[in-house]
Amino acid sequence: MQFEVWAPQATRVTLHCDEATRALERDPERAGWWTGDAEAGDGTRYGFALDDGPVLPDPCSRRQPDGPDGLSAVVDHGRYAWRAAWSGRGLPGAVLYELHVGTFTREGTLDAAAERLGHLAELGVTHVELMPLCPFPGRHGWGYEGVSLWAVHEPYGGPEALKRFVDRAHELGLGVVLDVVHNHLGPSGNHLPAFGPYFTETHHTPWGAAVNLDAPGSDEVRAYLIGSALAWLRDYRLDGLRLDAVHALRDTRATHFLEELSAAVDALGADVGRPLFLIAESDLGDPRVITPRAEHGLGVHAQWNDDFHHALHTALTGESQGYYEDFARAPFAALTKTLTGGFFHDGTYSTFRGRRHGRPLDRTRVSAHRLLGYAQTHDQVGNRAQGDRLSASLSPGLLACAAAVVLTAPFTPMLFMGEEWAAGTPWQFFTDHTDPELAEAVRRGRRREFAAHGWAEEDVPDPQDPATRERSCLDWSEPVRDPHARVLAWYRKLIALRRDEPDLSDPDLEDVKVAHDEDAGWLAFRRGDVRVAVNLAKETARIPLGIRHARVLAAWEPVGPPDEEGVLSLPGESCVVLTQA
Structure with missing residues (x-):
């Protein structure tokens, strides 16, 4: 089979394939690319050595059996025999369910999660949104430190397990959406800088140097990210992608990366004959993100709407810290504004940012299904000091009110796993970093962040303690007990109403x-x-x-x-x- 790698700064590239080595040759048709043939098949281990450097995994690795720092493995996607005949399921009319594989079940695997998909089908949701699956150091984590953007975290089960999960979901009529992270990688296990200018000091993000979308060499970096996105949709038959923090994708080119990506996804959808879509996490307050390209927008099909969440959260809890401050002054007025206009900050002053923020939506042109509405997400729960859900402080009646607003609002609703039965388990921030210095830095940083808000160090869970992850696993004995069972029945009723009453799906x-x-x-x-x-x-x-x-x-x-x-x-x-x- 043919191996190839982009390494524009290398003077020599050697392929290490099983026990053999082979010098690759420059591709005369593509600057910076190296190619060569070698005997290999599904499961063959390989890597690349640049000049006199160590053997590194393939930037386009489809599998990392031994983690981010190990050799790559060949994956023959044609070997899997798909069972479900699937014509796709688009975003209009959808109800999404955000799920973290590592805590959805105690086992923390894709196969274990697939065994629980019947619960979601009975609940009435239409799509499962999986949190990131790319390989990351250790066994357990949120997944936002992933590397190898074409591969599946091995402790979750690897590529075959994801296909089994998608197949089972499709058999039950559920679409599958994957959260992908293009705005940063790693830092641990990120070997891309050795291969080429994947990052640039031209821009900086909270994670350091930005992914290179507009500096020299950015053509190949953009193609790398788009190729990864299309591979998830094509090779794993996914229905959509959630794009993490697109406001951190710094791009000054005339054609923005998101516009290029949305065009590629639409073209693939036309080619495979099923609807495919992108959902952005955006803090920009900019309607252009979800405006079609034909109308001079970026063409992303939908985005998370944190303004709606913040208004609902402050009305329910009375909290006013941080970014809740502006919403908490008059939460019912804020909720009214988001229900009728989509954004709360539409050019208004944001106290949290210290400036005006956002821009109004054109309600005559932007369909409300392009905004996702929710009362809880992994961010809004897990980024709290103790990862406490709304169920930790609100009565079942107030939880029912939150569900009623979310599931009858004009937006595309999204639930966070366990929300539907008022889960009594928290969902806390946890990591499993194998680098001791990085692990300690994360631990100190987490505690320092919340100490500034009055939290005692001992009250902030240690992200590296295995018990933090264990506390965050759902308790599947809860849904059959009250008050959980009553809340679950209420969610089922509301989702069924949304499906059966056409007025509730009017965008x-x-x-x-x-x-x-x-x-x-x-x-x-x-x-x-x-x-x-x-x-x-x-x-x-x-x-x-x-x-x-x-x-x-x-x-x-x-x-x-x-x-x-x-x-x-x-x-x-x-x-x-x-x-x-």
């Missing part, structure tokens, strides 16, 4: 009408003929819905229809979904 932001009373603690909104009301206060609220005849579709507590004046009496910490009779 027109202009058609959303909201009323609220900040002091009384209630909010109500209209989606066509459907009304949703939530009362976050402890006392019964009288909510003027403006309709006298309504049928209750779902209620957390028993509630009657509005009175003759169109006023609904809603018990405290409760919610209801009605339709005009």
